[in-house]
Amino acid sequence: MTSLLDDLRGRLVVSCQAYPGEPLHGPGHMTAMALSAIAGGAAGIRCEGPDDVRAIRAATTLPVIGLWKVGHEGVYITPTLDHALRVADAGADLVAIDATARPRPDGRTLAETIGALHERGIAVMADVATFAEGLAAADAGADVVSTTLAGYTHERGDAADAPDLELVRALAAALDVPVFAEGRIATPNQLATAFEAGAWSVVVGGAITRPAAITASFVAAIPAHAAAAGVATAGPVGATETSGGLRG
Numbered sequence: 366m367t368s369l370l371d372d373l374r375g376r377l378v379v380s381c382q383a384y385p386g387e388p389l390h391g392p393g394h395m396t397a398m399a400l401s402a403i404a405g406g407a408a409g410i411r412c413e414g415p416d417d418v419r420a421i422r423a424a425t426t427l428p429v430i431g432l433w434k435v436g437h438e439g440v441y442i443t444p445t446l447d448h449a450l451r452v453a454d455a456g457a458d459l460v461a462i463d464a465t466a467r468p469r470p471d472g473r474t475l476a477e478t479i480g481a482l483h484e485r486g487i488a489v490m491a492d493v494a495t496f497a498e499g500l501a502a503a504d505a506g507a508d509v510v511s512t513t514l515a516g517y518t519h520e521r522g523d524a525a526d527a528p529d530l531e532l533v534r535a536l537a538a539a540l541d542v543p544v545f546a547e548g549r550i551a552t553p554n555q556l557a558t559a560f561e562a563g564a565w566s567v568v569v570g571g572a573i574t575r576p577a578a579i580t581a582s583f584v585a586a587i588p589a590h591a592a593a594a595g596v597a598t599a600g601p602v603g604a605t606e607t608s609g610g611l612r613g
């Protein structure tokens with residue numbers, strides 16, 4: 366465990382995830398994404414679901430952080446001990462679990478869940494939203510605390526589209542366990558600021574691995590007058606293809 370964390374210290378972890386229905390969903394695409402991130406210098410991969418974890422584990426010797434999302438509401442990141450065990454079985458070095466103060470669907474406390482994983486030699490990354498949750502997760506025995514859920518649990522009303530670097534700073538100052546900065550880190554400058562704030566490691570997902578969202582941000586920046594000129598001469602973008610440009 367110490368060596369795994371040493372390998373990630375001062376380095377970038379890339380989160381490679383695609384939802385069912387998205388063109389890149391599935392272990393083949395996510396493995397290619399992970400290998401692309403590694404080629405660019407990522408020191409570890411965070412990935413979702415036993416199938417993707419197993420495929421990416423087979424493709425790299427670098428640290429793999431696994432999780433399992435169940436739904437999109439409430440406690441959905443590796444919500445139960447059983448999910449965590451299956452992610453570990455698939456080959457994750459570190460299992461990321463929801464570590465917010467919300468009740469867990471299997472009725473276990475966070476400490477009971479972490480204790481049961483530790484009994485089996487499984488290391489735990491605690492995904493938190495707030496400072497108090499970070500402290501509680503470390504008390505409960507988490508090996509790593511990550512700011513993954515900051516801004517996603519309705520506790521933080523302001524600037525919810527930016528990373529919570531103040532939370533990174535506060536947790537890094539208060540905790541002995543490594544604190545990972547994760548969530549809405551969109552630029553290299555924000556990554557640098559997260560390390561300055563004390564992050565052990567920084568996890569970046571969508572800004573690297575969600576091409577549809579990245580494309581949409583460019584499309585949204587097209588000035589109205591340029592878009593209007595295009596419509597006047599050639600019709601709306603994508604109008605020559607079926608349903609938004611997708612065939613079949």
Ligand SMILES: CC(=O)N[C@H](C=O)[C@@H](O)[C@H](O)[C@H](O)COP(=O)(O)O
Pocket residue numbers: 380382432442513514517547548549550568569570571572
């Ligand atoms: C809130 C939640 O469900 N976060 C998930 C956790 O695994 C992923 O959807 C994020 O992509 C990941 O945390 C990285 O964050 P970002 O994509 O913002 O760089």
